[in-house]
Amino acid sequence: MLGTRWMAKLRAGLVATGLLAVAACGGAVDDADGPVRVSVWAWYPEFKAVVDAFNASHDDIQVDWTNVGTGPDQYAKLKTAFTAGKGAPDVAMVEFQQIPTFVILDALVDMGQHGANDDKSLYAEWAWSQATDGDKVYAIPVDGGPMALMYRKDLFDQHGIPVPTTWQEYADAAAKIKAVDPNAYIASFGSDGGWLNGLMWQAGCRPYGYSQAKAKDQVKINLTAPECEKVVNLYGDLVSKGQMAQDKFFTADATAALDSGKYWTWAAAGWTPGYVAGSLKNTAGKWAVAPMPQWTAGADEQGDWGGSTFTVTKQAKNPKAATTVARELFGRSKAAWDIGLNKAFLYPLAKEVAADPAFTGKAYDFFNGQKVNEIFVPVSQKLGEFQYTPFQDFVFKDLNDRTAEAMSGSRRWSTVLGETQKNVIAYAEKQGFKVSR
Amino acid sequence: MTSGTAGDTTAKTWLPHVLMGAGILYFLVPLLWVVIAATKSQPDLLDSPALWFADFNLLENIEQLFHEDGGVYGGWLVNTALYSGLSALGATALAAAAGYGLARFTFLGKRFFETALLGMIMVPATALVLPTYLILSELDLVNTMWAVVLPSLLSPFGAYLVRVYVDESVPAELIDAARIDRASELRIFWQIVLPMMRPALVTVFLFTLVATWNNYFLPLVMLSDADLYPLTVGLTTWFNTAQQDAGNRMLFNLVVTGSLLAIVPLVIAFVLLQRFWRSGAAAGALK
């Protein structure tokens, strides 16, 4: 960075003048006699109680938690801190699709060196494979989003429309819904990178491949495979026909539309029950969950939308203590998962937590007493391997921009993935990668 | 007022009044919406007509506002006032001294410096934030209030405004006379020049105050501790939370109520201070 000598002088001067008295720097500090303090950045709901539970059960390690923003906001702060060489926390919450990005930025500690490989059997296989690269453990899985179809049972029943089990039936249902209620849509195309990614995953599309351990500069990009194209074509077709709305997910407009009978379905995820129960008051009790429609009748292909992990950053002062925090904040902690399941509504990736009858057997008032986790849990077990690129932000942003063009009519849906593929390859090559398909 | 046509305000002026009425509607309706929306509970906010009242829930909203996340909103208010007050005071002081120095003295490099002032105004703020972050990070000042206050002291425009003002309104003879009386330079500045510059200083103070009060990008990048956030960053964080974790924390009513309370102090200050503000602006514009 800057000349270190005059920086040091300047810093000494600032300290002398008292300017620095309040300077706070994140990071574990080993007091001679006190416990090790580990700083954590995370944006889970209700997380304070989880931290309290950890601190109550540990004498040698204490967690200092900060919420510096949701998703992209926190990543922006992490990236600036890594550029500056200081300011990052010891432990950071990172979503699955971002792990390779932080790995290539050389930001994450291999927790395998601190015994984290022992946890392999604890977590859903797909999650563990995304969190690791060979025996290098870059992240400890926390929550996921196995996908299933949420639908308005009352409306489907009332109009005698069968709940779709294949995507062809889904498209048929979309037309029928439009016919019975011109103001209604089967769902919204939500402009959410993770959601579209989950749908493509479920269709058997594996567009990305990257392993730093095998080859740092090799990346696979194949968005134009038929398994990927068929998803965009189906949804594009529904949007073009006016049978699918275009509200961005999680906006007030989309939430209100879900709650007013304007949308009849939502291809949602394991964390949805909590999300919708809190925000949809008018239609509570009228919804139900069914397995995702299949591309081939009778198949059992599944996908995941969302999910997060704990990582240990290279700026951690005490990586071993930080690894303990990453493994045990949620881990198998009963106290933590009690909050995680019942207040924060996370879908647990720890297998024994997901298998617990208290979770699978839980009846949801919002779904009229349906035990929806009986659907989500097998999905998570069924999920296979799915990889991401080390520049997934760029991929999702470009895909979003291209679908936005298609929605506004300035691009044909059939060219969305081809154009994204072209842009991503150009970007990857500029970044020094060798791209294979 | 100076108008040459004041007086015939009846028949001929109906058109301007209709147009001004339309303007008032345009500028006022969004603000009215905030006021109305702040009185609604979260469900009413989504369901009831946008520009009319539902159940009066303002006091509950305010109470919830100051209790959410352990009462962090109150801290944001204090931070915002503190950061903008300190920045405005500091920037005004620097601009006062520099403007006076440029207007009434000659020294090496002065001309170059003056020419550079306009150029400084044009540097995009976003271009400076990142390198400033990296430098302040080296000094361990990131994530402290100084990371927001110190860069906000920079007000090339303030210095420029003061220079123009001194040039026109502080007679050099007065300063020379004081020098003959053997007053020190500092004393001349403090006792003679400063009081005469007051209108320009009020203007510079208000501008820098508003600029820091409204600043979003700088604190967003510099601060990572929610207790240090100013209102702009804090409210945006809540808005994001409301969108991402709507199930657990539908905070839209708090975002709206919080926005209202963030706006009110400045609106009141501006209505009350508009006289000062305009006299300063006029001084800058015309003297």
Next chain:
Amino acid sequence: MTRSSPITAPAADDLPPSPRPVEHRPRRKPRRVTEHPVAGALFVLPFFLVVVAFLVVPLGYAFWLSLSSKSLALGTRFTGIGNYVRAFTDPVLLDGLLRVVLFGLVQIPVMLGIALAGALTLDAVTTRFALAFRLIAFMPYAVPAVVGALMWGFLYSRTFGPFADLPTLVGGDPIDFFSSSLLLVSLGNIVTWAWTGYNMIILYSALQGVPREMYEAAVIDGATPVQIALRVKVPAIRQAISLAVIFTVIGTMQFFTEPQIMARFAPQVSAGYTPNLYAYNQAFAYSDFNYSAALSFALGFLVFVVAYAFVFVSRRRGARS
């Protein structure tokens, strides 16, 4: 719009190196400057230090960053002007620039036109109603840009806002303010709402300083208020108008906050929607701080060129008239 500098129009003729144009204004005292080099320099020193610390050094640092390239797979290496070549051939940046220019070509004249009309009205009409108009028009300036953008985001939405469903009253379709065809207009409206009153007050202040003698003769000759406004008052405050234009152009070129906030409502706001947003995303989403610095520099340079060209042209015109 991130506009950290106020735009009270100091007459552009006070820019140091220029000859002062002849204007009708109170007589000036000859400028007197005293030779006390040390004292003078000491007065400027604190300000100078802040300029160095928070402007010169960061700019120099950013420039140094912009001369290297960082690629994810290959690491950082010195590339000289490579980033600038890339910037000016980057279709995303060029699209963003074009968008901002189009935006400015429509929004700036509309906003300043309304502001000027409002200022002239205020100068001619002095009723209480006019006073109320003046106060209310200025209020949006007190609303932080972020809060203003969030507020309009709510107002534009079908769920919260009163406007989207207006056409349904007469049987039309609801308006989607976030659709690609309306997005620029929606953004333009936010900016216009926020800054019109501010510019109006600036121009009004300038008008207040125009000496009455200048148009008394015209009043006696029976000129209408509109004629006086256009032929006497507007030329008299030409400098203030120019400065308002310059600062608005600078603000528009740096368009950032409103689109960044609006992206949370509208997927149509792409990663490179405006050049400044693109620079932001390059740094904070793609971790390419070097290219981001180059983009910021290129943008700053363009702003500089445009603003100085404008100053130059308006001075030339001023000198001729």
